[in-house]
Amino acid sequence: MALYMVQNHLSEEDIFERGETLDFPDSVVELFEGYLGQPHDGFPKKLQRIILKGKEPVNVRSGEILEPVNFQEIKEMLYSSLKRPVTSHDVIAYALYPKVYMYYHQTVNKYGDISVLDTPTFLYGMRLGEQIEVEIEKGKTLFVKLVSIGEAKADGTRVLYFELNGQMREVLIKDENIKTTVQARLRADPGNQSHIGASMPGTVLKLLVEKGQTVSKGDHLMITEAMKMETTIQAPFDGLVKDIYVLNGEAIQSGELLIELTT
Structure with missing residues:
Protein backbone atom coordinates (compact mmCIF):
# COMPACT_ATOMS: atom_id res chain seq x y z
CA MET A 1 0.00 0.00 0.00
CA ALA A 2 2.85 2.35 0.87
CA LEU A 3 4.62 1.63 -2.44
CA TYR A 4 1.38 2.22 -4.33
CA MET A 5 0.78 5.55 -2.58
CA VAL A 6 4.35 6.79 -3.07
CA GLN A 7 4.42 5.77 -6.75
CA ASN A 8 1.14 7.57 -7.43
CA HIS A 9 1.82 10.60 -5.21
CA LEU A 10 -1.20 9.84 -3.04
CA SER A 11 -1.79 11.18 0.44
CA GLU A 12 -4.01 9.73 3.15
CA GLU A 13 -6.64 12.32 2.22
CA ASP A 14 -6.45 11.26 -1.44
CA ILE A 15 -7.23 7.65 -0.51
CA PHE A 16 -10.38 8.67 1.35
CA GLU A 17 -11.47 11.25 -1.22
CA ARG A 18 -10.62 9.37 -4.44
CA GLY A 19 -10.41 5.76 -3.28
CA GLU A 20 -13.67 4.75 -4.96
CA THR A 21 -12.07 5.42 -8.37
CA LEU A 22 -8.62 3.92 -7.65
CA ASP A 23 -7.53 0.39 -8.58
CA PHE A 24 -5.63 -0.94 -5.59
CA PRO A 25 -3.09 -3.79 -5.89
CA ASP A 26 -4.64 -7.23 -5.43
CA SER A 27 -2.43 -7.83 -2.40
CA VAL A 28 -3.95 -4.79 -0.69
CA VAL A 29 -7.48 -5.91 -1.56
CA GLU A 30 -6.80 -9.42 -0.23
CA LEU A 31 -5.37 -7.95 2.97
CA PHE A 32 -8.54 -5.95 3.63
CA GLU A 33 -10.68 -8.93 2.64
CA GLY A 34 -9.12 -10.77 5.56
CA TYR A 35 -7.15 -13.40 3.67
CA LEU A 36 -3.97 -12.57 5.62
CA GLY A 37 -5.74 -12.70 8.96
CA GLN A 38 -7.79 -10.41 11.16
CA PRO A 39 -6.30 -7.48 13.13
CA HIS A 40 -7.03 -7.57 16.86
CA ASP A 41 -9.33 -4.53 16.64
CA GLY A 42 -10.50 -5.20 13.08
CA PHE A 43 -9.89 -3.13 9.96
CA PRO A 44 -10.77 0.58 9.76
CA LYS A 45 -14.33 0.23 8.44
CA LYS A 46 -14.33 3.26 6.15
CA LEU A 47 -10.99 2.38 4.58
CA GLN A 48 -12.01 -1.26 4.20
CA ARG A 49 -15.23 -0.22 2.45
CA ILE A 50 -13.31 2.02 0.03
CA ILE A 51 -10.76 -0.65 -0.87
CA LEU A 52 -13.18 -3.57 -1.21
CA LYS A 53 -15.67 -1.63 -3.35
CA GLY A 54 -18.66 -3.77 -2.43
CA LYS A 55 -16.83 -7.06 -1.86
CA GLU A 56 -17.74 -8.93 1.30
CA PRO A 57 -14.82 -9.40 3.73
CA VAL A 58 -13.91 -12.75 5.24
CA ASN A 59 -14.96 -12.90 8.88
CA VAL A 60 -13.40 -16.25 9.78
CA ARG A 61 -9.84 -17.51 9.91
CA SER A 62 -8.76 -17.57 6.26
CA GLY A 63 -7.30 -21.07 6.60
CA GLU A 64 -10.79 -22.44 7.17
CA ILE A 65 -11.94 -21.53 3.65
CA LEU A 66 -8.75 -21.99 1.62
CA GLU A 67 -8.44 -25.01 -0.63
CA PRO A 68 -6.14 -27.74 0.78
CA VAL A 69 -2.64 -27.90 -0.69
CA ASN A 70 -1.10 -31.17 -1.87
CA GLY A 112 22.46 -17.52 -13.80
CA ASP A 113 22.80 -17.07 -10.05
CA ILE A 114 22.27 -13.32 -9.72
CA SER A 115 22.27 -13.55 -5.92
CA VAL A 116 26.07 -13.11 -6.04
CA LEU A 117 25.62 -9.50 -7.20
CA ASP A 118 25.49 -6.66 -4.69
CA THR A 119 22.15 -4.87 -4.38
CA PRO A 120 23.03 -1.57 -6.20
CA THR A 121 24.48 -3.49 -9.17
CA PHE A 122 21.44 -5.76 -9.33
CA LEU A 123 18.94 -2.90 -9.18
CA TYR A 124 20.70 -0.15 -11.15
CA GLY A 125 23.56 -1.73 -13.11
CA MET A 126 27.20 -0.66 -13.22
CA ARG A 127 28.46 2.85 -13.88
CA LEU A 128 31.08 3.47 -16.55
CA GLY A 129 34.51 2.86 -15.04
CA GLU A 130 33.10 1.12 -11.95
CA GLN A 131 34.67 -2.09 -10.69
CA ILE A 132 32.85 -4.63 -8.55
CA GLU A 133 33.84 -7.84 -6.80
CA VAL A 134 31.74 -10.95 -7.34
CA GLU A 135 32.32 -13.98 -5.12
CA ILE A 136 31.01 -16.89 -7.18
CA GLU A 137 32.04 -19.44 -4.55
CA LYS A 138 33.99 -19.42 -1.32
CA GLY A 139 37.55 -18.31 -2.02
CA LYS A 140 36.85 -17.50 -5.69
CA THR A 141 36.27 -13.81 -6.41
CA LEU A 142 35.94 -12.16 -9.82
CA PHE A 143 36.87 -8.52 -10.41
CA VAL A 144 34.61 -6.98 -13.04
CA LYS A 145 35.06 -3.47 -14.47
CA LEU A 146 32.79 -1.75 -17.00
CA VAL A 147 35.23 -0.16 -19.45
CA SER A 148 33.09 1.10 -22.33
CA ILE A 149 29.55 1.10 -23.76
CA GLY A 150 29.25 0.72 -27.52
CA GLU A 151 26.91 2.64 -29.82
CA ALA A 152 23.38 1.36 -30.29
CA LYS A 153 22.80 -0.70 -33.43
CA ALA A 154 19.74 -0.64 -35.68
CA ASP A 155 18.35 -3.73 -33.97
CA GLY A 156 18.52 -2.06 -30.55
CA THR A 157 21.59 -3.93 -29.29
CA ARG A 158 24.83 -2.62 -27.82
CA VAL A 159 28.21 -4.13 -27.03
CA LEU A 160 29.46 -3.67 -23.47
CA TYR A 161 33.21 -3.92 -22.86
CA PHE A 162 34.34 -5.32 -19.53
CA GLU A 163 37.58 -6.23 -17.82
CA LEU A 164 37.25 -9.60 -16.09
CA ASN A 165 40.23 -10.16 -13.79
CA GLY A 166 42.23 -7.90 -16.13
CA GLN A 167 41.16 -9.63 -19.36
CA MET A 168 38.90 -7.88 -21.88
CA ARG A 169 35.44 -9.32 -22.46
CA GLU A 170 32.60 -8.25 -24.75
CA VAL A 171 28.90 -8.79 -24.04
CA LEU A 172 26.09 -8.10 -26.52
CA ILE A 173 22.93 -6.82 -24.83
CA LYS A 174 19.48 -5.61 -25.83
CA ASP A 175 19.02 -1.98 -24.78
CA GLU A 176 15.42 -1.85 -23.58
CA ASN A 177 15.52 1.97 -23.41
CA ILE A 178 15.84 2.27 -27.18
CA LYS A 179 12.35 0.89 -27.73
CA THR A 180 10.78 3.30 -25.27
CA THR A 181 12.51 6.33 -26.78
CA VAL A 182 11.57 5.37 -30.33
CA GLN A 183 8.03 4.20 -29.72
CA ALA A 184 6.47 6.75 -27.38
CA ARG A 185 3.08 5.70 -26.04
CA LEU A 186 0.08 7.91 -25.55
CA ARG A 187 -0.38 9.35 -22.07
CA ALA A 188 -3.62 9.03 -20.15
CA ASP A 189 -5.37 12.34 -19.44
CA PRO A 190 -6.00 12.40 -15.66
CA GLY A 191 -9.02 14.63 -16.27
CA ASN A 192 -10.59 12.26 -18.80
CA GLN A 193 -12.59 9.54 -17.04
CA SER A 194 -12.60 7.48 -20.25
CA HIS A 195 -8.82 7.10 -20.13
CA ILE A 196 -7.55 4.10 -18.16
CA GLY A 197 -3.88 4.73 -17.37
CA ALA A 198 -1.09 2.74 -15.72
CA SER A 199 -0.78 3.58 -12.05
CA MET A 200 2.76 2.15 -11.77
CA PRO A 201 5.56 1.00 -14.10
CA GLY A 202 5.22 -2.72 -14.73
CA THR A 203 3.93 -5.34 -17.15
CA VAL A 204 0.57 -6.24 -18.67
CA LEU A 205 -0.10 -9.76 -17.38
CA LYS A 206 -3.46 -10.37 -19.04
CA LEU A 207 -6.04 -8.45 -21.05
CA LEU A 208 -9.54 -9.45 -20.00
CA VAL A 209 -11.59 -7.51 -22.58
CA GLU A 210 -11.60 -6.89 -26.34
CA LYS A 211 -12.09 -3.78 -28.43
CA GLY A 212 -15.80 -3.11 -28.90
CA GLN A 213 -16.83 -5.12 -25.85
CA THR A 214 -19.56 -3.78 -23.57
CA VAL A 215 -18.53 -3.48 -19.92
CA SER A 216 -20.27 -2.58 -16.68
CA LYS A 217 -18.89 -0.57 -13.79
CA GLY A 218 -16.53 -2.77 -11.78
CA ASP A 219 -15.87 -5.26 -14.60
CA HIS A 220 -12.25 -6.41 -14.78
CA LEU A 221 -10.42 -4.93 -17.79
CA MET A 222 -6.87 -6.21 -17.34
CA ILE A 223 -4.33 -7.44 -14.82
CA THR A 224 -1.00 -5.65 -14.47
CA GLU A 225 2.07 -6.43 -12.38
CA ALA A 226 4.45 -3.96 -10.78
CA MET A 227 7.15 -4.80 -8.24
CA LYS A 228 5.56 -8.24 -7.73
CA MET A 229 2.19 -6.63 -6.98
CA GLU A 230 -0.69 -7.62 -9.23
CA THR A 231 -3.41 -5.04 -9.85
CA THR A 232 -6.78 -5.77 -11.42
CA ILE A 233 -7.95 -2.69 -13.32
CA GLN A 234 -11.71 -2.21 -13.27
CA ALA A 235 -14.12 -0.25 -15.44
CA PRO A 236 -15.03 3.04 -13.70
CA PHE A 237 -18.44 3.21 -15.41
CA ASP A 238 -20.79 1.36 -17.77
CA GLY A 239 -19.63 1.70 -21.35
CA LEU A 240 -17.86 0.30 -24.39
CA VAL A 241 -14.17 -0.53 -24.92
CA LYS A 242 -13.23 2.05 -27.57
CA ASP A 243 -9.58 1.06 -27.92
CA ILE A 244 -6.82 -1.01 -26.30
CA TYR A 245 -3.28 0.37 -26.53
CA VAL A 246 -1.24 -2.49 -25.05
CA LEU A 247 -0.67 -6.22 -25.53
CA ASN A 248 -0.18 -9.09 -23.10
CA GLY A 249 3.38 -9.14 -21.79
CA GLU A 250 4.22 -5.56 -22.75
CA ALA A 251 6.12 -3.28 -20.39
CA ILE A 252 4.24 -0.15 -19.33
CA GLN A 253 5.23 3.09 -17.64
CA SER A 254 3.30 5.08 -15.08
CA GLY A 255 0.70 7.33 -16.70
CA GLU A 256 0.63 5.58 -20.08
CA LEU A 257 -2.77 5.08 -21.71
CA LEU A 258 -3.83 1.44 -21.55
CA ILE A 259 -7.51 1.38 -22.47
CA GLU A 260 -10.02 3.99 -23.63
CA LEU A 261 -13.71 3.61 -22.87
CA THR A 262 -16.73 5.39 -24.27
CA THR A 263 -20.32 5.67 -23.08
Missing part, protein backbone atom coordinates in the same frame (compact mmCIF):
# COMPACT_ATOMS: atom_id res chain seq x y z
CA PHE A 71 2.61 -30.74 -1.12
CA GLN A 72 3.56 -34.02 -2.79
CA GLU A 73 1.78 -32.97 -5.97
CA ILE A 74 3.62 -29.63 -5.95
CA LYS A 75 6.94 -31.39 -5.37
CA GLU A 76 6.40 -33.72 -8.33
CA MET A 77 5.30 -30.84 -10.56
CA LEU A 78 8.37 -28.75 -9.64
CA TYR A 79 10.70 -31.70 -10.18
CA SER A 80 9.22 -32.23 -13.64
CA SER A 81 9.50 -28.52 -14.46
CA LEU A 82 12.87 -27.65 -12.89
CA LYS A 83 14.69 -30.92 -13.68
CA ARG A 84 16.52 -30.86 -10.34
CA PRO A 85 16.02 -32.07 -6.76
CA VAL A 86 13.22 -30.17 -5.00
CA THR A 87 13.49 -29.18 -1.33
CA SER A 88 10.77 -28.45 1.19
CA HIS A 89 11.71 -24.77 0.87
CA ASP A 90 10.91 -24.94 -2.84
CA VAL A 91 7.52 -26.50 -2.13
CA ILE A 92 6.54 -23.93 0.52
CA ALA A 93 7.77 -21.01 -1.61
CA TYR A 94 5.70 -22.20 -4.57
CA ALA A 95 2.63 -22.83 -2.41
CA LEU A 96 2.80 -19.26 -1.06
CA TYR A 97 3.95 -17.36 -4.17
CA PRO A 98 3.61 -19.57 -7.28
CA LYS A 99 4.02 -16.83 -9.90
CA VAL A 100 6.91 -15.11 -8.12
CA TYR A 101 8.66 -18.44 -7.53
CA MET A 102 8.43 -19.52 -11.18
CA TYR A 103 9.52 -16.06 -12.38
CA TYR A 104 12.55 -16.35 -10.10
CA HIS A 105 13.55 -19.64 -11.71
CA GLN A 106 13.03 -18.26 -15.21
CA THR A 107 15.39 -15.42 -14.28
CA VAL A 108 18.00 -17.82 -12.88
CA ASN A 109 17.79 -19.99 -16.00
CA LYS A 110 18.30 -16.93 -18.20
CA TYR A 111 20.97 -15.02 -16.25
Whole structure:
Protein backbone atom coordinates (compact mmCIF):
# COMPACT_ATOMS: atom_id res chain seq x y z
CA MET A 1 0.00 0.00 0.00
CA ALA A 2 2.85 2.35 0.87
CA LEU A 3 4.62 1.63 -2.44
CA TYR A 4 1.38 2.22 -4.33
CA MET A 5 0.78 5.55 -2.58
CA VAL A 6 4.35 6.79 -3.07
CA GLN A 7 4.42 5.77 -6.75
CA ASN A 8 1.14 7.57 -7.43
CA HIS A 9 1.82 10.60 -5.21
CA LEU A 10 -1.20 9.84 -3.04
CA SER A 11 -1.79 11.18 0.44
CA GLU A 12 -4.01 9.73 3.15
CA GLU A 13 -6.64 12.32 2.22
CA ASP A 14 -6.45 11.26 -1.44
CA ILE A 15 -7.23 7.65 -0.51
CA PHE A 16 -10.38 8.67 1.35
CA GLU A 17 -11.47 11.25 -1.22
CA ARG A 18 -10.62 9.37 -4.44
CA GLY A 19 -10.41 5.76 -3.28
CA GLU A 20 -13.67 4.75 -4.96
CA THR A 21 -12.07 5.42 -8.37
CA LEU A 22 -8.62 3.92 -7.65
CA ASP A 23 -7.53 0.39 -8.58
CA PHE A 24 -5.63 -0.94 -5.59
CA PRO A 25 -3.09 -3.79 -5.89
CA ASP A 26 -4.64 -7.23 -5.43
CA SER A 27 -2.43 -7.83 -2.40
CA VAL A 28 -3.95 -4.79 -0.69
CA VAL A 29 -7.48 -5.91 -1.56
CA GLU A 30 -6.80 -9.42 -0.23
CA LEU A 31 -5.37 -7.95 2.97
CA PHE A 32 -8.54 -5.95 3.63
CA GLU A 33 -10.68 -8.93 2.64
CA GLY A 34 -9.12 -10.77 5.56
CA TYR A 35 -7.15 -13.40 3.67
CA LEU A 36 -3.97 -12.57 5.62
CA GLY A 37 -5.74 -12.70 8.96
CA GLN A 38 -7.79 -10.41 11.16
CA PRO A 39 -6.30 -7.48 13.13
CA HIS A 40 -7.03 -7.57 16.86
CA ASP A 41 -9.33 -4.53 16.64
CA GLY A 42 -10.50 -5.20 13.08
CA PHE A 43 -9.89 -3.13 9.96
CA PRO A 44 -10.77 0.58 9.76
CA LYS A 45 -14.33 0.23 8.44
CA LYS A 46 -14.33 3.26 6.15
CA LEU A 47 -10.99 2.38 4.58
CA GLN A 48 -12.01 -1.26 4.20
CA ARG A 49 -15.23 -0.22 2.45
CA ILE A 50 -13.31 2.02 0.03
CA ILE A 51 -10.76 -0.65 -0.87
CA LEU A 52 -13.18 -3.57 -1.21
CA LYS A 53 -15.67 -1.63 -3.35
CA GLY A 54 -18.66 -3.77 -2.43
CA LYS A 55 -16.83 -7.06 -1.86
CA GLU A 56 -17.74 -8.93 1.30
CA PRO A 57 -14.82 -9.40 3.73
CA VAL A 58 -13.91 -12.75 5.24
CA ASN A 59 -14.96 -12.90 8.88
CA VAL A 60 -13.40 -16.25 9.78
CA ARG A 61 -9.84 -17.51 9.91
CA SER A 62 -8.76 -17.57 6.26
CA GLY A 63 -7.30 -21.07 6.60
CA GLU A 64 -10.79 -22.44 7.17
CA ILE A 65 -11.94 -21.53 3.65
CA LEU A 66 -8.75 -21.99 1.62
CA GLU A 67 -8.44 -25.01 -0.63
CA PRO A 68 -6.14 -27.74 0.78
CA VAL A 69 -2.64 -27.90 -0.69
CA ASN A 70 -1.10 -31.17 -1.87
CA PHE A 71 2.61 -30.74 -1.12
CA GLN A 72 3.56 -34.02 -2.79
CA GLU A 73 1.78 -32.97 -5.97
CA ILE A 74 3.62 -29.63 -5.95
CA LYS A 75 6.94 -31.39 -5.37
CA GLU A 76 6.40 -33.72 -8.33
CA MET A 77 5.30 -30.84 -10.56
CA LEU A 78 8.37 -28.75 -9.64
CA TYR A 79 10.70 -31.70 -10.18
CA SER A 80 9.22 -32.23 -13.64
CA SER A 81 9.50 -28.52 -14.46
CA LEU A 82 12.87 -27.65 -12.89
CA LYS A 83 14.69 -30.92 -13.68
CA ARG A 84 16.52 -30.86 -10.34
CA PRO A 85 16.02 -32.07 -6.76
CA VAL A 86 13.22 -30.17 -5.00
CA THR A 87 13.49 -29.18 -1.33
CA SER A 88 10.77 -28.45 1.19
CA HIS A 89 11.71 -24.77 0.87
CA ASP A 90 10.91 -24.94 -2.84
CA VAL A 91 7.52 -26.50 -2.13
CA ILE A 92 6.54 -23.93 0.52
CA ALA A 93 7.77 -21.01 -1.61
CA TYR A 94 5.70 -22.20 -4.57
CA ALA A 95 2.63 -22.83 -2.41
CA LEU A 96 2.80 -19.26 -1.06
CA TYR A 97 3.95 -17.36 -4.17
CA PRO A 98 3.61 -19.57 -7.28
CA LYS A 99 4.02 -16.83 -9.90
CA VAL A 100 6.91 -15.11 -8.12
CA TYR A 101 8.66 -18.44 -7.53
CA MET A 102 8.43 -19.52 -11.18
CA TYR A 103 9.52 -16.06 -12.38
CA TYR A 104 12.55 -16.35 -10.10
CA HIS A 105 13.55 -19.64 -11.71
CA GLN A 106 13.03 -18.26 -15.21
CA THR A 107 15.39 -15.42 -14.28
CA VAL A 108 18.00 -17.82 -12.88
CA ASN A 109 17.79 -19.99 -16.00
CA LYS A 110 18.30 -16.93 -18.20
CA TYR A 111 20.97 -15.02 -16.25
CA GLY A 112 22.46 -17.52 -13.80
CA ASP A 113 22.80 -17.07 -10.05
CA ILE A 114 22.27 -13.32 -9.72
CA SER A 115 22.27 -13.55 -5.92
CA VAL A 116 26.07 -13.11 -6.04
CA LEU A 117 25.62 -9.50 -7.20
CA ASP A 118 25.49 -6.66 -4.69
CA THR A 119 22.15 -4.87 -4.38
CA PRO A 120 23.03 -1.57 -6.20
CA THR A 121 24.48 -3.49 -9.17
CA PHE A 122 21.44 -5.76 -9.33
CA LEU A 123 18.94 -2.90 -9.18
CA TYR A 124 20.70 -0.15 -11.15
CA GLY A 125 23.56 -1.73 -13.11
CA MET A 126 27.20 -0.66 -13.22
CA ARG A 127 28.46 2.85 -13.88
CA LEU A 128 31.08 3.47 -16.55
CA GLY A 129 34.51 2.86 -15.04
CA GLU A 130 33.10 1.12 -11.95
CA GLN A 131 34.67 -2.09 -10.69
CA ILE A 132 32.85 -4.63 -8.55
CA GLU A 133 33.84 -7.84 -6.80
CA VAL A 134 31.74 -10.95 -7.34
CA GLU A 135 32.32 -13.98 -5.12
CA ILE A 136 31.01 -16.89 -7.18
CA GLU A 137 32.04 -19.44 -4.55
CA LYS A 138 33.99 -19.42 -1.32
CA GLY A 139 37.55 -18.31 -2.02
CA LYS A 140 36.85 -17.50 -5.69
CA THR A 141 36.27 -13.81 -6.41
CA LEU A 142 35.94 -12.16 -9.82
CA PHE A 143 36.87 -8.52 -10.41
CA VAL A 144 34.61 -6.98 -13.04
CA LYS A 145 35.06 -3.47 -14.47
CA LEU A 146 32.79 -1.75 -17.00
CA VAL A 147 35.23 -0.16 -19.45
CA SER A 148 33.09 1.10 -22.33
CA ILE A 149 29.55 1.10 -23.76
CA GLY A 150 29.25 0.72 -27.52
CA GLU A 151 26.91 2.64 -29.82
CA ALA A 152 23.38 1.36 -30.29
CA LYS A 153 22.80 -0.70 -33.43
CA ALA A 154 19.74 -0.64 -35.68
CA ASP A 155 18.35 -3.73 -33.97
CA GLY A 156 18.52 -2.06 -30.55
CA THR A 157 21.59 -3.93 -29.29
CA ARG A 158 24.83 -2.62 -27.82
CA VAL A 159 28.21 -4.13 -27.03
CA LEU A 160 29.46 -3.67 -23.47
CA TYR A 161 33.21 -3.92 -22.86
CA PHE A 162 34.34 -5.32 -19.53
CA GLU A 163 37.58 -6.23 -17.82
CA LEU A 164 37.25 -9.60 -16.09
CA ASN A 165 40.23 -10.16 -13.79
CA GLY A 166 42.23 -7.90 -16.13
CA GLN A 167 41.16 -9.63 -19.36
CA MET A 168 38.90 -7.88 -21.88
CA ARG A 169 35.44 -9.32 -22.46
CA GLU A 170 32.60 -8.25 -24.75
CA VAL A 171 28.90 -8.79 -24.04
CA LEU A 172 26.09 -8.10 -26.52
CA ILE A 173 22.93 -6.82 -24.83
CA LYS A 174 19.48 -5.61 -25.83
CA ASP A 175 19.02 -1.98 -24.78
CA GLU A 176 15.42 -1.85 -23.58
CA ASN A 177 15.52 1.97 -23.41
CA ILE A 178 15.84 2.27 -27.18
CA LYS A 179 12.35 0.89 -27.73
CA THR A 180 10.78 3.30 -25.27
CA THR A 181 12.51 6.33 -26.78
CA VAL A 182 11.57 5.37 -30.33
CA GLN A 183 8.03 4.20 -29.72
CA ALA A 184 6.47 6.75 -27.38
CA ARG A 185 3.08 5.70 -26.04
CA LEU A 186 0.08 7.91 -25.55
CA ARG A 187 -0.38 9.35 -22.07
CA ALA A 188 -3.62 9.03 -20.15
CA ASP A 189 -5.37 12.34 -19.44
CA PRO A 190 -6.00 12.40 -15.66
CA GLY A 191 -9.02 14.63 -16.27
CA ASN A 192 -10.59 12.26 -18.80
CA GLN A 193 -12.59 9.54 -17.04
CA SER A 194 -12.60 7.48 -20.25
CA HIS A 195 -8.82 7.10 -20.13
CA ILE A 196 -7.55 4.10 -18.16
CA GLY A 197 -3.88 4.73 -17.37
CA ALA A 198 -1.09 2.74 -15.72
CA SER A 199 -0.78 3.58 -12.05
CA MET A 200 2.76 2.15 -11.77
CA PRO A 201 5.56 1.00 -14.10
CA GLY A 202 5.22 -2.72 -14.73
CA THR A 203 3.93 -5.34 -17.15
CA VAL A 204 0.57 -6.24 -18.67
CA LEU A 205 -0.10 -9.76 -17.38
CA LYS A 206 -3.46 -10.37 -19.04
CA LEU A 207 -6.04 -8.45 -21.05
CA LEU A 208 -9.54 -9.45 -20.00
CA VAL A 209 -11.59 -7.51 -22.58
CA GLU A 210 -11.60 -6.89 -26.34
CA LYS A 211 -12.09 -3.78 -28.43
CA GLY A 212 -15.80 -3.11 -28.90
CA GLN A 213 -16.83 -5.12 -25.85
CA THR A 214 -19.56 -3.78 -23.57
CA VAL A 215 -18.53 -3.48 -19.92
CA SER A 216 -20.27 -2.58 -16.68
CA LYS A 217 -18.89 -0.57 -13.79
CA GLY A 218 -16.53 -2.77 -11.78
CA ASP A 219 -15.87 -5.26 -14.60
CA HIS A 220 -12.25 -6.41 -14.78
CA LEU A 221 -10.42 -4.93 -17.79
CA MET A 222 -6.87 -6.21 -17.34
CA ILE A 223 -4.33 -7.44 -14.82
CA THR A 224 -1.00 -5.65 -14.47
CA GLU A 225 2.07 -6.43 -12.38
CA ALA A 226 4.45 -3.96 -10.78
CA MET A 227 7.15 -4.80 -8.24
CA LYS A 228 5.56 -8.24 -7.73
CA MET A 229 2.19 -6.63 -6.98
CA GLU A 230 -0.69 -7.62 -9.23
CA THR A 231 -3.41 -5.04 -9.85
CA THR A 232 -6.78 -5.77 -11.42
CA ILE A 233 -7.95 -2.69 -13.32
CA GLN A 234 -11.71 -2.21 -13.27
CA ALA A 235 -14.12 -0.25 -15.44
CA PRO A 236 -15.03 3.04 -13.70
CA PHE A 237 -18.44 3.21 -15.41
CA ASP A 238 -20.79 1.36 -17.77
CA GLY A 239 -19.63 1.70 -21.35
CA LEU A 240 -17.86 0.30 -24.39
CA VAL A 241 -14.17 -0.53 -24.92
CA LYS A 242 -13.23 2.05 -27.57
CA ASP A 243 -9.58 1.06 -27.92
CA ILE A 244 -6.82 -1.01 -26.30
CA TYR A 245 -3.28 0.37 -26.53
CA VAL A 246 -1.24 -2.49 -25.05
CA LEU A 247 -0.67 -6.22 -25.53
CA ASN A 248 -0.18 -9.09 -23.10
CA GLY A 249 3.38 -9.14 -21.79
CA GLU A 250 4.22 -5.56 -22.75
CA ALA A 251 6.12 -3.28 -20.39
CA ILE A 252 4.24 -0.15 -19.33
CA GLN A 253 5.23 3.09 -17.64
CA SER A 254 3.30 5.08 -15.08
CA GLY A 255 0.70 7.33 -16.70
CA GLU A 256 0.63 5.58 -20.08
CA LEU A 257 -2.77 5.08 -21.71
CA LEU A 258 -3.83 1.44 -21.55
CA ILE A 259 -7.51 1.38 -22.47
CA GLU A 260 -10.02 3.99 -23.63
CA LEU A 261 -13.71 3.61 -22.87
CA THR A 262 -16.73 5.39 -24.27
CA THR A 263 -20.32 5.67 -23.08
